[in-house]
Amino acid sequence: MSTRYLKRFFKPKSIAIFGASEKSGSMGGIVIQNLLDSEYPGEMMAINPEGYDSVYGVPCYDRISALPQMPDLAIICSPSDTVPDIIRKLGANMVKAAMILTGGLSVKNDPLVKSLTERVRDAARPYGIRILGPDCMGLLVPGSKMNASYSHINIKKGKVAYIGQSGLLGTAMIDWANGQEIGFSHFLTLGDGADVDLPSVIDYVAQDPYTHAILLQLDRVVGSSRNFISALRSASRNKLVLVLKSDIVSSGDTQQRLAPGIPDEDMVYDAALRRAGVVRVDTSDQLFNALETLSRMKPLRGERLAILCNGMGPNALATDRLLKSGGKLASLSEETLDNLANVLPPNWSRTNPIDLNADATPERFTAVMDILSKDKEVDAILSIHAPTRMAPSVETADEVVKVARKSARNVLTCWMGRATAIEARNHCNAANVATFITPEEAVDAFMHMVDYRRNQEVMRQTPASYVEQNTQNHQQAKQIIAAALHEGRDYLTHNEACELLNQYDIPVQNSYYSNDITGVVEISKQLGGSVAVKALHRGNIYPFSYDEKSNQRWLDLVQDVYSPDEVRHATTKLAYRVSERFGDEGAMGFCVQQMKRGFQSLQINVGVTRDPTFGPMIVFGAGGFTVDVLADRHVMLPPVNMALAKELVMNSRIYRIIQEHSHQPERDIEQLADLILKLSEIVVDLPNLHCLEVNPLLLNKLGILAVDVAISITPEKSRLSISPYPGDLEEAITLKRSGRPAVIRPIRGEDEPKHLEFYNSLSPESIRMRYFYSRGIPSHQELASWTQIDYDREMAFIVSAPRLDGRGAETLGVVRAVTDPDNIRSEFSVVIRDDLQGEGLGIILMRKVIDYCRKRGTLMIEGSTLPTNKGMQGLAQKLGFKNTFNMEEEVVDMKMMLNEPTEDWQITRLQH
Template sequence: MSTRYLKRFFKPRSIAVFGASEREDSMGGIVLRNLIDSGFEGRLMAVNSKGYEQVNGIACYSGVAELPEMPDLAIICSPPEAVAGIIRKLGANMVKAAMILTGGLSLHQSSHARSLREEVREAAGPYGIRILGPDCMGMLVPGSKMNASYSHINILKGKVAYVGQSGLLGTAMIDWANGQEIGFSHFLTLGDGVDVDLPSIIDYLARDPWTHAILVQMDRVIGDARSFVSALRSASRNKLVLVLKSNLVLQEDAPKLRTPGIPDSDVVYDAALRRAGAVRVESADELFNALETLSRMKPMRGERLALLCNGMGPNALATDRLLKNGGQLARLSEETEQQLTELLPPEARVSNPVDLNADANPERFAEVTRLLTKDPNVDAVLVIHAPTRLADSVKTAEQVISIARKTPRNVLTCWMGRYSAIAARNACNAAGIATFLTPEEAINAFLHMVDYHRNQRVMRQTPAPFLGQLVPGREQAAALIDAVPRDERDYLTHAEVSTLLNLYEIPTSRTRYAEDIPGVVDCARQMGGSVAVKALHSSNVYPFSYDETGHQRWHDLALDLYSISEVRHSTTKLAYRVNELYGNEQLFGYAVQQMKRGFQSMQINVGFTRDPVFGPLMIFGVGGYTVDVLADRNVMLPPLNLALAKEMVRSSRIYRIIAENSYQVERDVEQISGLLVSLSEMLVDIPQLKALEINPLLLNKRGLLAVDYSATVDEPGRLSISPYPEHLTEQITLKRSGRPAILRAVRGEDEPAHLEFYNQLSPESIRLRYFYSRGVPTHDELANWTQIDYDREMAFIVSAPRLDGKGYETLGVVRAVTDADNVRAEFSVVIRDDLQGEGLGIILMSKTIDYCRSRGTLELSGSTLASNKGMQALARKLGFDISYNAEEEVVEMKMQLNEPTEDWQIYRLQQ
């Protein structure tokens, strides 16, 4: 993931088109004509080895060596076998950006039996030239008057960026958008992805001021999943991101893409996109409708929707779709209903959804729309119109548009029909009002905005305060796992899993182990009461070992054994059954437990698995030996905090069962969520753990109890979301007071303490930090400051126990935000006013300098007001170079941490 030289793709000063000719079927010729027709203001050059003097009026050259100047961007439409050679020559001449529209490079082999795609990658490597494609459709940037694509039409200028992996779907989107008068800020497809990847483009577009939303069309994640999730998370904090992900998995790819414990890999993508704050759409139709809402809708005020129509049939369709998909129907205020009663005929419906009656005219549509947009209980309004003689479509649209323009609330429209409705829809398109063909389409589009609203709320939930607890058995657990490979096995024994869970304070059922039937009988006699016996063998020591129905494991059990004779008889039958299936070397004895029936227990399945694309995943759902556990799979990317864990529980099917049957619903949710957080911590602490399953986990009025469990190990896994950097924590002592404190990275749980810290700053400290006076930060701002992506930024805080003994308080904070290429990090630091002189500035800045230097950042920089003499003195003491920027009226502080090794890094540092 890197944005280096991407500006040359989006804002080139000169372009050379390779393979351009005046033949009608020449892709290079089409691209060149599109560049001319779009009014590109930079220099254009055509390149063709056949020696044309001109192509479409543009001077043509026979090769790279003949070019009068090297272009910012090279567009290659040449035959596949020529592409690698062209890239090599361009790189040798210091060209840094090339876009390959030529397709099929993966299918063609070079003389060395390698694919031409690999040859292109190798040709580009020594020169650092960035490659977009091959097999892409090109790029359209209206702001740069650039249509560098083979699209049959240009695009309109807008505020939505589109980036996809399919060229043909891209051209279809352009055609549809032009018909709807919808524009784009950028439009491109990535094709085969030799170099420039989706995370890099998302990072670039996220920083573009003319792009307000991003549409992503993708078939699969190519490359590093953490980079993809990180880029999406960063972009979605400030811009709405929608993703169209196809579900196609080729049969030959299915085995390597299978995730243990998850029969449908599509739910993994759902979980990843949801955790990243993006919204997923399921089809091209939904993507088109989502683009409609992205382009037309105002910022969301909330989720409560009011509907109005001149008949209840369309209202019923819309309401049914809204409620079935978890939407919220607004409850109108008494004042609004009274006004509607006075306005509408007696037979009309004045509650939501509002029925205007079949005799409604344009004026009635407009007035009811106005009243609904004034209701404090309404966040958005959907106007549905069925054509009648009394309510002309165009006249009604004009009246509704006049109201929609005057309100901050979103007004969506649906003009049913075709013959008389087309003109009304065109009027709405021209006015920038979202409009749809059917009530169901309108509801689906609105719910995309609701999903985004909810995802952002989940991302910014404030976890419970951090109390500084550490897992007491962490080192012992790590030692247990390290010993497993030495025994030449990739699984933990039943007893080892029990020990591991107990070390993370997850209670397990008391279990005895026996090697044979007499041993089982002896264990049962010592336990007393009813017992259960499980045969342990080479299949059930692995998590998620189920048949296609999801309930294979009950064959390994003998349950409800009340007498010793029952124990002996049932264990003998159990032994006979497993001996038929497994050899002696595959049998590991028996586990004996007391039965736990009679406690009104609910059975849960919980654990984690490892996806081939996104790495470790948390799993939660219905459990039991006979139930199809695979049918209920709630998935979330770790690491989890308490807020995320509660969201995972509440969004599952089993939560409804808990809510209906539990005496203490909140207590149960709290306990399950705590267990999920413990498992998440286990994943972070012990990356060698590949999978762990607890099934069943019993939940009853006594609490939680893990009854059966299994776990496996492998090479260390990598989380898609960077975990909390616990290794950066250190104990310190304040210089003047000698007060003990902790220097560590900020975490989401610090939000309440962060707000308290901010409120203790003086107005002067706030002005020196932010360069202006400002009010109390909002929850969203605090969430952005504390719930950070550790791959992209770092904030260190000094935290100390409160003097009254009630929790921790924040004493100072330093923040360093790094660009996507790790060239430059920008810092800011603030200390509580009453703690000046404690040495916190030196402590925090030294920590930041060491951290940024260790991760390879080239330069650390910051700026401060000229009046902030204390910050300037601290910077000089630490070795920063100080200079005054007269244009910005600030003092700039810079420190080189590492030497640049490539030309583009030197160039970036000079900017």
């Protein structure tokens, strides 16, 4: 993940095109024609060994060394076998950006021979040259007047960035968008992604002030899923991001790509994209409609939609689609209803959706829309029109456009039909008003905006108070896994798995073990009553092991056996079956438990799996030994907080059952969410855990109880897709003047309430010194952004201490450092509570953040302060910063080198 040299792709001052000619079908020739047609203002050069004087008027040279100057960007359309050598020569001549449109480089016929793509990487690596492609369609940047692609047409200038992995789908999108008069800020496809990858491009376009939204076409995530999720989460905080995820599965590759216990890779991508705060669309039609809303609509005020049409049939279609999609119909105020009564027929229903009647004129359409746009209960309006003599499409469209332009609400339009509706839609397109062919498409597009809003709200929910964990017990859990790995095992025994859950305070059913039938009988006698006996063997020691025919977790299980004779007979049959299938080496003895079945118990399946792409995932859903547990399986990326844990529970069928049958639904949901939090802790604490399954977990009026558990382990440590809380950075300190004990630690989402208290305790002068202006109380959205941070991108350390009155803890000061994607510069800011001046907090916080940035390899740390803030300037000088007055910004810049640059591009970046 790096934006290094990406500016040379998107804003090159000069371009060289390799393999260009005027022959029919020459890709390089097409690129030159497109650059000329787009009126590219920079210098262009063609390279072709045939020795042409020019290609379409562009000077041509027979080799790289003959170029009058080295280009910012090289575009390679040469035969595939020549590409690695071209890259090597470009690198030797200090060219730092190359785009490869040539295809077929990833084909690998001989497993012992490197593919051309691998050879391209090898050629580029010594020189640090960035590679876009191979097999990409190129890129188009209307703002730079650059169409450096083989697209058959250019694109219009707009506010949406399109990043794709499929070149053909990209050209289809361009064709459609031009027909709809929709433009883009950037348009590119990545092809094989030899170097420049999705996270890098997402980071680059997210920083562009002219890009308001990002549209991502995704086949699959290649490379680091953590970088991908981090880039998406960062971008989605400031821009609307929509993703079209295609489900392309190579033959014979399906099982290798599925996590244990996950029946469909799609649900994993759903969970990852939802956690990143973006909205997924399922079809290319939805992608086109999403682009319509992205480029036409204003920021969404809320989720309540008012629908109007000159007939109830289309209204019913739209309303049905809205409610089935989880949308909300606006409840109109009495004032609005009374005003509508003045312009609608006497027999209208006084409800939303609104039937304007078949005789509705253009004036009636606009009068109703004008009234609805003033109702505080309405957040958006959908106007549906079916052509009639009283309401011709074009005339009605012109009137609707007038209202839409002056309305603060979002207005979506639907012009049903074809002959007369096409022109009406064209009028809306020209006026930048979102328009659709069917009511269902219009509602789907609106719901994409709603889903984005909801995902952002979930991402910014304030977590419940953090509870300190029992770190001593967690160490014992690590020792259990370490001992098993030392023995060469890839699993924990049933006893070890139960003990590991005990270390995290997860209630587990008491289990007793025996290696022979006689021992099982003796245990059953001591327990008394009804018992269950499970045969342990190689087939069921691993999580998510189900019989393919019956889909049962435990085939070798007997329940409700009472007398010693029943136990002996049943266990003998189990032993025979196990011996027949696994032999003596595969048998692992027996587990005996008292029966815990109850009429009011709900059986749940919960656990952890490891996805090949996104790493550890928490699993939740319906459970049991004999039910199809895959029918209700939901996943979420860890780490999670209480708000996210509850969301996972509430998305499952289990939630509906609890709501309908539980006497204490809130308590039950709280207990399940708490269990999910503990599983999240297990994932973070135990990187050698591969999979964990609790099935069944019983939930009843007594609480929760894990009846059975299986755990697999691996020497390969997991890497979470979302950076967990870095607990190793916590440090106990003592305040200088008062001797008060405190802790300096990374900020957590749970700190939001205390952070607001801390902010409110600051004097107006301290706030002005920190933000350079006077400002009011921060909103929840701002506070969430300050406390729920991505530890891969920024760091905020707070000093937390017990309150003097004994009521919990309080925040005393905070230092924040935001680092650019290339880890060149980190910008710091620090603020301390006014009444704590002289306690040494400033120097403690600054040394902490300096040490942190230095260890992560950041080259420079910098900050700015007002000239009147002499205290900050003095502190900076004491720590070794160089202070200079910035005349343009009228601030004092404070800079300190932490690590020396090792590459030319780093030196260049530091100089700008």
